[in-house]
Amino acid sequence: MSSRKMILDAVSRNQPSAASLPEVPAFDRDLPPPWQQFQERLAGMGGKFARPVPDGNFDALVRELHPDANIICSATPEVTGNRDLSDVREPKDLDDVDVGVVRAAFGIAETGSVYLSEMEFGVNALGFLSQHLVVLLDPTDVVGNLHHAYRRREFADAAYAVLMTGPSATADIEGVLIHGAQGVRSLTVVEAPRPSV
């Protein structure tokens, strides 16, 4: 008998009597204004928030945020950068990227998270091999809490999806908080309304 069958048989034999599945409410009464809460929670998770960009010059903003960056790789039309994502043959080609730029599909006020998938990254490793990440986000794309987030259809479509909340962090040595454990050292969110189509 295959292990699959043995496991499924044992599980069927042993599983306790049927319990019903509860409805999960959205818990969305009295939620605070999403954009403001998003910014607060992002800060609480070590993320940064950039100055407004009224002139739409996001390239200049990225330079200003990371003046020492040599290689900027952008998955957005708003920022040009100097590394073309379409030249990437393998994910590890992105090893030398100083700043990655992406646009989040949406944000979550409750946690300060942004949703990113292969649709946004182009190459997923851009979000992890880059030393720093700059994330464009339209304030109208922020949902109130995780219940709203997990009801979005993006999760059913994406091959890979991540809720990213601030930069990479660790507190594994004496509880001292350190950003840039293995992933990005900083994560900066920029208010960037989607270009109208």
Place this chain on the structure above:
Amino acid sequence: MKRIDHAEASSFFIAEKENEAFHDKRLWDLRQKRDHQRDDVPEWNELRELASAIKEHTLSHLSDYLEQFEDNAKKNGAHVHWALDAEEHNRIVHEILADHGVNTLVKSKSMLTEECELRPYLARRGIDVIETDLGERIQQLDDEPPSHIVVPAVHKLRGNVADVFARTLGSDPDNDDPHYLSEQARVTTRPYFLAAEAGMTGGNFAVAETGAVVVCTNEGNADLSATVPPLQLASVGIEKIIPRTEHLAVFVRMLSRSAVGSPITQYTSHYRKPKDGGELHIVLVDNGRSERLGMEDFWTSLKCIRCGACMNTCPVYRRSGGLSYGGVYSGPIGIILNPTYDLRKYSNLPFASTLNGSCTNVCPVKINIHEQIYQWRRILSEHNQLPFVKKAAMKVTGKVLADPKAYRRTIAATDVAMEHLPRFLLYTRFNAWGKQREVPVTPDQTFHAWYLKNRGTS
């Protein structure tokens, strides 16, 4: 199998006075951060109810959900494997790696792979396994198992880490700045991410409706492991299934809040399909779980989401350190899981508890942990596995320790934070974790009286 003597093992840890004091303080700090987050979520108790009910529903329909998960994962292009036990799990993983000519595997933290002892298995077969979580890496380099399921090296001080890194990574032995040490781990691990032919993660959740494996981490190491090398593996315990994506909200809202007191982990990653030109292999592992599902008193332990909150709050765990439990899982959850693997080996563990119920009160999925600990004591006494000292200890500490009902009457479900337990409970002369501050057992104050006097003060 040699019986683990928790009391003796913890005495080694307690001898390291600075480590013990820091350990206690650090974990208590995590517990308080957790309380703070709980207070920030008005529906906290409703979420716990929901989490518990969703898990009970899923476990009671587990075979259907497992098949549904498998179907959907296959539709996504993933390969699904089934492993009856640790040995089969390791064999499957090795075969996949060998088929792809893998020499180096980068790995994120997974208690399941610890349970299966995958690393030594692969090492014996010439595959270099690199743990990429900082705490787990420290433990790997020091050749020790993790002492905590969330913060694996929490029992070590910065000086210990500096020693380990100097010895193994060639870093400056006199520099014990955590920033420096963490940077050493980063720069020495990076080349492995680039060179590895395969990356591996565990799984916090597996969603039946989408076939997604969900992993929650803070360092970004799981995503580096999953997104950089072409071949991706995920080992998942069969109890990790949940029915639908929307259920993730309930668990994700509580997991990191319970674990370390942050609203969410920095990364909550959902893996559904292999990357272009790559492969995704998911190994579903039983290793005793289906059997535990049939244990009337203990099956609800399968609801565990491995947040570690019960460990952080446990006065015995905080003072004795995870390694003293001698099993993969330590703290209250370890006490109730380990004996299902080996009753004799872990027959001491159910006594490494004061049955104060604090674990049960913090558990986000509402497992009746302290009652299960008590139940294990009963089973052990029926199996005559009661060590002599414990028998005596039970007599000395009397009714309260042995009878959780006495506790329940007093602490009920109040989720009261007890930083300090009454000394007469913690420091009997039979418990190593009390030895250093040995106080004669003078139960002139009953637990109840103590409780009335002290509640609300911490």
